[in-house]
Amino acid sequence: MEKAVNLLKNAQKVVVLTGAGISAESGIPTFRGKDGLWKKFRAEDLATPEAFQKNPSLVWQWYQYRQELILKCQPNPAHKTIALMEQYFKDNFSLITQNVDNLHQRAGSKRVIEFHGNIFKTRCTKCNKQFLYGEYENTPLPRCPNCNGLLRPNVVWFGESLDPNILYKAFTLSSETDLFFAIGTSGVVYPAASLPEIAKSSKAKVIEVNIEKTPISYIADEILLGKAGEILPKLWDNFINEK
Ligand code: BJW
Ligand code: ZN
Numbered sequence: 001m002e003k004a005v006n007l008l009k010n011a012q013k014v015v016v017l018t019g020a021g022i023s024a025e026s027g028i029p030t031f032r033g034k035d036g037l038w039k040k041f042r043a044e045d046l047a048t049p050e051a052f053q054k055n056p057s058l059v060w061q062w063y064q065y066r067q068e069l070i071l072k073c074q075p076n077p078a079h080k081t082i083a084l085m086e087q088y089f090k091d092n093f094s095l096i097t098q099n100v101d102n103l104h105q106r107a108g109s110k111r112v113i114e115f116h117g118n119i120f121k122t123r124c125t126k127c128n129k130q131f132l133y134g135e136y137e138n139t140p141l142p143r144c145p146n147c148n149g150l151l152r153p154n155v156v157w158f159g160e161s162l163d164p165n166i167l168y169k170a171f172t173l174s175s176e177t178d179l180f181f182a183i184g185t186s187g188v189v190y191p192a193a194s195l196p197e198i199a200k201s202s203k204a205k206v207i208e209v210n211i212e213k214t215p216i217s218y219i220a221d222e223i224l225l226g227k228a229g230e231i232l233p234k235l236w237d238n239f240i241n242e243k
Contacts, residue, residue: 001231004222005238007205011179014089016082017195018097018104021184021210025229026073028101032186047157056150057141063153064138067119070101078183078228079107081236086110094173098185098192100155113170115162115192117155124149162191170195175202183209184228187216196220 008014020030030036031043041062045051052059086093086109095112097104100119104112120133122142126149136142142151156162174180180199187193193215200206200219208220209228217223224231 001224001235001238004207004224004235005242007179007207007222008235008239009243011205013092013177014085014179014181015094015096015173015177015195015199015204016085016181016183017174017185017192018082018095018099018183019185019187019192020099021186022078022097022228023073023076023099023101023103024184025076025078025227026103028070028073028103030184030186032188043158047155048159049157050159052152052157056152060141060153063119063155064140067133067138070103070119073101073103075103075107076229078232079103079109081232082183083108084236094177096170096173096192096195098189100153113166113173115156115166115170117153119153119155121154122151123154125152126150130154167191171198174198174204177202177204180204180206181209182206182214182216182220183232185210185214185216187214 024030031038046059046062082095082104086095095104095109096115097112098115100117102118102120121130122136123130124144124147127144127147129144129146136145136151144151174195175198177199180196182196196206196216196219205221206219207222208216209224209231211227
């Protein structure tokens with residue numbers, strides 16, 4: 001912990017990458033691991049464009065189930081700490097999240113790079129227009145208020161390309177930062193998993209926060225093993241008290 005506090009003290013620019021683990025303590029299941037979503041559901045049946053083409057109502061059912069679950073959950077101390085980090089480091093702070101759950105925004109983070117989209121946004125498969133949750137009728141097969149085309153969740157499925165602007169921004173920020181946090185991510189899904197590698201090879205220090213070691217661990221300068229909701233507030237308190 002002391003080493004992580006010192007890395008934070010010496011940092012001018014900070015980038016944080018978060019994954020599903022940061023929302024686990026809010027009650028949102030992660031994807032991989034013992035109680036992960038992929039233990040109960042097959043990714044290829046639900047999180048691919050082919051799955052949506054084959055059975056859009058099954059895919060929508062799964063997303064609507066998750067929307068409802070997420071709406072009952074609250075941001076936890078880890079999300080709140082990251083919002084404080086943004087307030088402190090201002091423009092020298094960037095948050096890239098793989099999560100689609102909106103909890104960073106609800107915790108007060110203002111600038112959030114949504115790497116894999118947002119479960120409360122949809123887009124039309126015909127006219128491409130985007131609609132927020134509440135702007136369309138959440139029927140079993142939601143339709144576009146503009147052209148009646150089929151709406152889809154505005155998230156990134158396996159095999160789909162990421163928004164090139166988002167990708168460029170995330171790559172640039174990661175290569176220009178001097179401290180990079182990887183928090184609650186298994187580090188197996190690309191291209192997100194390449195961000196800590198890019199940071200490290202551009203000479204940034206890397207801090208990992210996770211309940212277990214991951215493929216990112218071998219490049220991390222400091223591994224803080226434990227729950228993000230417990231570790232991050234402690235790290236931040238120490239930093240603020242010592243700086
Ligand atoms: C805690 C904790 C606590 C628990 N505190 N920690 C290069 C090599 C190999 C394959 C590929 C490659 N490039 C592309 C691919 C293919 C593919 C891929 O990466 N596959 C791998 C799995 C092998 N990638 C793609 O298809 C991407 N598209 C792309 O690259 O386009 C170009 C291309 C296409 C095809 C071929 C080649 C190039 C798109 C990826 C989209 C991922 N989408 C999902 C679903 C989003 C929508 C939704 O939510 O439904 O994104 S899948 C899912 O995984 C979700 C997550 O964002 C993502 C990452 O998961 P995350 O966040 O890391 O969660 P978990 O569950 O894995 O881990 C949780 C962690 O938390 C664990 O480590 C726990 O220990 C920890 N934890 N509690 C701290 N309290
Ligand atoms: Zn439309």
